[in-house]
Amino acid sequence: MSSGEIRAENLIKRYGEFTAVNGVSFSVKSGEIFGFLGPNGAGKSTTVKMLTTLALPTEGRGLVGGYDVVTQAGDVRRIAGVALQEIGLDNLMKSTELLTIQGQLFGMTRRQAQDRAAELLALVKLTEFTDRPVGKYSGGMRRRLDLAMALVHQPEILFLDEPTTGLDPASRRDIWAEVRRLNRDFGMTIFLTTQYLEEADELADRIAIIDRAQIRVEGQPAELKAALGSESINVTFREDGDVQRAQDEVTEMFDRVQIDRKTIRLYRNKAAEIIPAVVNRLSGAGLEPVALTLTTPTLDDVFLQVTGARFEEDAKDEAPKSGRRPGRRGFGQRKSA
Amino acid sequence: MAAIATTRAGIASAPVERTPFLLQVSMMAWRTLITNIRVPGVILPPLIISGFFLLVYNSTLSGAANFFLRGQSYLGFILPLSVVSAALSGASVAGQSIVRDIENGYFDKLMLTPVNRAALLLGPMIAGAILLAMQTLVVVAMALLLGLQPETGALGLLAVIGIALLLGVGFSGFTVGIALRTGNAAATSGASFLFFPLSFLTATFVPYDLLTGWIQTAAFVNPITYILDAMRTILNIGWDGEIILRGVGSCLALGIVLFIWAYTGLRARTKRK
Numbered sequence: 001m002s003s004g005e006i007r008a009e010n011l012i013k014r015y016g017e018f019t020a021v022n023g024v025s026f027s028v029k030s031g032e033i034f035g036f037l038g039p040n041g042a043g044k045s046t047t048v049k050m051l052t053t054l055a056l057p058t059e060g061r062g063l064v065g066g067y068d069v070v071t072q073a074g075d076v077r078r079i080a081g082v083a084l085q086e087i088g089l090d091n092l093m094k095s096t097e098l099l100t101i102q103g104q105l106f107g108m109t110r111r112q113a114q115d116r117a118a119e120l121l122a123l124v125k126l127t128e129f130t131d132r133p134v135g136k137y138s139g140g141m142r143r144r145l146d147l148a149m150a151l152v153h154q155p156e157i158l159f160l161d162e163p164t165t166g167l168d169p170a171s172r173r174d175i176w177a178e179v180r181r182l183n184r185d186f187g188m189t190i191f192l193t194t195q196y197l198e199e200a201d202e203l204a205d206r207i208a209i210i211d212r213a214q215i216r217v218e219g220q221p222a223e224l225k226a227a228l229g230s231e232s233i234n235v236t237f238r239e240d241g242d243v244q245r246a247q248d249e250v251t252e253m254f255d256r257v258q259i260d261r262k263t264i265r266l267y268r269n270k271a272a273e274i275i276p277a278v279v280n281r282l283s284g285a286g287l288e289p290v291a292l293t294l295t296t297p298t299l300d301d302v303f304l305q306v307t308g309a310r311f312e313e314d315a316k317d318e319a320p321k322s323g324r325r326p327g328r329r330g331f332g333q334r335k336s337a
Numbered sequence: 338m339a340a341i342a343t344t345r346a347g348i349a350s351a352p353v354e355r356t357p358f359l360l361q362v363s364m365m366a367w368r369t370l371i372t373n374i375r376v377p378g379v380i381l382p383p384l385i386i387s388g389f390f391l392l393v394y395n396s397t398l399s400g401a402a403n404f405f406l407r408g409q410s411y412l413g414f415i416l417p418l419s420v421v422s423a424a425l426s427g428a429s430v431a432g433q434s435i436v437r438d439i440e441n442g443y444f445d446k447l448m449l450t451p452v453n454r455a456a457l458l459l460g461p462m463i464a465g466a467i468l469l470a471m472q473t474l475v476v477v478a479m480a481l482l483l484g485l486q487p488e489t490g491a492l493g494l495l496a497v498i499g500i501a502l503l504l505g506v507g508f509s510g511f512t513v514g515i516a517l518r519t520g521n522a523a524a525t526s527g528a529s530f531l532f533f534p535l536s537f538l539t540a541t542f543v544p545y546d547l548l549t550g551w552i553q554t555a556a557f558v559n560p561i562t563y564i565l566d567a568m569r570t571i572l573n574i575g576w577d578g579e580i581i582l583r584g585v586g587s588c589l590a591l592g593i594v595l596f597i598w599a600y601t602g603l604r605a606r607t608k609r610k
Contacts, residue, residue: 052449056609073609077451088446090438092372101364105450107356133375149446 003065003079004030004156004189006051011060013046020046022213023060028191028206033183035204035221036193037299043213044193045085048161051191052082065156078106081155085162085193087146091135095126095145098134099152106153113152120148123178140171147175151182157189158182164199172199179203197299209303216306225297228305231271233278236263236291249285250278260310265295358453365452365460366467369434373468379433380468383426387419387476394418395483398542405543409573412485416477417568420497421536421561423472424504429529431465432512439520439606448607458517458603462509462596469505473498485572493571496581500568503588508532510595517602535561560587 006028013021021043028034038044049055051062053073062069065079089098096117103113121127124144129137134145143163150158160179164172180203182188194200200207201221208218217224237243243264251257253274256267266278272294282289295301304310356364373379391412399411435457438444447457477485477494487493508529515528538555539562540548548556556562567584570577 053609054445054448074451077449082449084442084445086442086445088442088444090368090372090443091441092375092437093368097368097371101368102446102450104356104364105361105447105452107451 004187005063005065006034006157006189006191007061007063008047008051009061009063011047011050011062012058013043013050013055014058019213021050024210024213024215025060026208026215026218028189030189031183031187032205033179033190033192033203035200035207036191036210037195037197037200037204037207037303038193038210039195042210044195044210045161047210048082048084048159048191048193051076052080052084052159053077078153079155080157080159081150081153082159083146083150083161083163085165087142089134089142089146089149092133094130094133095121095137095148096130098145099148102149102152108153116152120151123151124148125174140167143167143171143175147178154186155188157191160190160192162193162195164194164196176203197303201299207299209299209306211303211307217302221299224302225299228267228297228301231267231269232295232297232301233266233271233275234263234291234293234295235266235278235282235289237287238262238290242287245285246282246287246289249281249287253278253281258304260304265301355451358456361453361456362459362463365456366464367460369431369461369464370467372437373430373434373464379430380427380472383423384472384475386426387423387472388479390422391416391419391476391479391483394542405547410485412480412483413487413572414569415542416480416485416572417497417565418536418541419476419480420473420501420568421504421565423476424469424501424508425529425532425536427469427472427505428465428508428532429512429526430468431461431509432514432516432525432529433522434461434464435513435516436520436522436525439516440522444606454603454607455600457607458513458599462506462513462599465509466502466505470498470502473501487572488575489571493576496571497568500564500584500588503585503592504564507588507592507595510592510599514595514598514602517599517606520606535559540565560591563587 008024008026011021011024012019024043024047026034036044036047046055050057051064051069053069053076056070064076067075067079069076096114099117099120100110100113103116104110108116118127121130124147126137126141126145126148129141134142137145143166147160147163150160163179164175167175176199179190179192183190190203192200192203204221206218206220207224209216235246237246240262243259243262246264247257247259250264250266254266254268254271258265258267268274275292275294279292300310394415395412398415403411435444438447444457477498489496511532512525512529516525519525538552539545539559540556545553545556545562545566563580563583564587565584567581567587570580570584
């Protein structure tokens with residue numbers, strides 16, 4: 001196993017009767033960006049906590065850079081950088097002070113740590129804010145500083161637990177660019193959890209979708225989307241009964257049909273070419289759609305395919321607990337017909 | 338974003354050495370100190386309370402105290418009580434610092450570094466004691482302004498501050514233990530008041546010999562009695578080795594018990610679950 005690899009072997013985490021992670025296995029190659037995608041409460045952060053030595057697995061094994069997360073926790077901490085979902089900063093301290101202490105704890109001299117702090121503050125564009133306490137930073141600035149804290153010791157492997165949650169679009173793109181650059185320039189292995197589909201699509205070489213404590217699917221985003229077929233026609237009706245009738249009318253024209261509430265999704269290659277035929281067939285049966293769109297497959301469709309529910313619905317279920325705004329999620333390319 | 342200028346190899350080679358334990362402790366103490374100094378609301382109340390006690394007790398009781406102190410200074414008698422009060426009310430500084438770290442997630446961030454766990458405990462405790470010593474210095478200065486003339490001179494005053502420092506480390510251990518076990522600011526703040534009865538179940542306003550009944554029994558088993566006695570002897574009588582040793586011993590005994598309490602709290606908090 002190389003120094004940049006991560007491996008999870010049947011990881012299980014139970015809290016009393018509740019199973020937060022249930023038999024999760026995957027491997028991340030050195031220098032890869034691995035997206036760990038799932039709604040709130042799916043088990044992403046618990047998996048990260050086990051792999052970063054903050055929590056013990058109930059069962060199973062985790063290896064980070066070849067080190068066992070249970071028996072060689074100190075070595076794991078030395079080679080891995082971690083930016084947790086909850087930003088861990090002392091609000092009364094200043095950014096340079098925090099980064100310097102972090103560097104010194106990782107064995108740098110004070111001078112080395114100060115130089116590194118200056119370098120990282122420039123990297124995350126916080127150089128001009130070093131004179132104010134971190135408590136006065138905006139959410140985006142705090143997230144950027146937290147990322148800098150994780151990079152102080154130049155880790156081989158970087159764990160980013162929902163690094164862009166709560167950020168404005170510009171800050172998110174900044175973080176994305178930095179993640180790409182760290183991976184490209186330094187060959188850093190990056191384990192990225194996210195609840196944003198577009199983020200996983202944008203950044204990850206490979207993804208695993210976790211839902212209700214278990215991994216549902218794993219692979220390259222393009223492969224997973226391609227496996228669904230190239231396009232789908234989505235027809236929405238006012239009544240549930242119309243959806244059933246539409247299914248009877250047009251199923252034979254498509255490779256695969258899926259019903260999602262009042263919308264029927266019709267999958268086949270070059271679906272755009274037969275839109276007129278579909279409209280005519282429905283019209284002939286006296287069915288009047290309220291909307292018709294043409295969609296190229298997205299990770300949302302992959303999620304629907306493997307879990308039977310929309311990513312957005314799962315996220316909404318968790319919204320009151322997490323305070324996350326319903327409907328804020330990533331979408332793939334979607335165009336109207 | 339700007340690009341990192343250095344190469345991976347250039348930085349990765351630096352953090353191989355392990356930071357010495359004492360340096361880790363001093364770093365943790367330093368950050369607790371500066372963060373508390375930045376919030377005057379943490380430091381000023383204990384100082385005001387101590388100064389208030391000194392001023393009020395000295396003004397109201399110094400006349401009446403002539404008959405039992407036989408010419409000794411009442412200021413020298415009551416100043417140790419102010420110092421102990423400061424230690425009690427200032428003891429929550431270390432605990433509150435740890436609670437703040439737990440609440441804002443910085444404690445977890447530290448747990449992800451190779452920091453020695455004991456440094457997380459000792460740093461805030463030492464910082465709390467240093468703050469207490471600084472507060473004691475101010476209270477002693479106030480007593481000097483009110484006319485205190487210690488029998489043992491400047492050295493005696495330093496000894497009183499030293500005892501206060503020891504006492505501060507001990508009391509800090511108590512609040513740190515609560516902070517680590519509960520991770521709750523209100524519980525930590527409330528817990529520091531649990532020790533307040535100790536400063537009254539003793540020879541608070543009159544010498545131990547004048548106490549009778551249950552309060553004398555309580556004072557006998559209360560380590561604060563011996564700490565007050567040592568400070569008072571230094572200020573009003575002189576260098577009495579036996580009494581001072583008993584006071585310092587009480588401080589150490591209290592400190593050891595409360596350090597064990599804090600350490601087991603740290604073990605419970607940092608044990609991976």
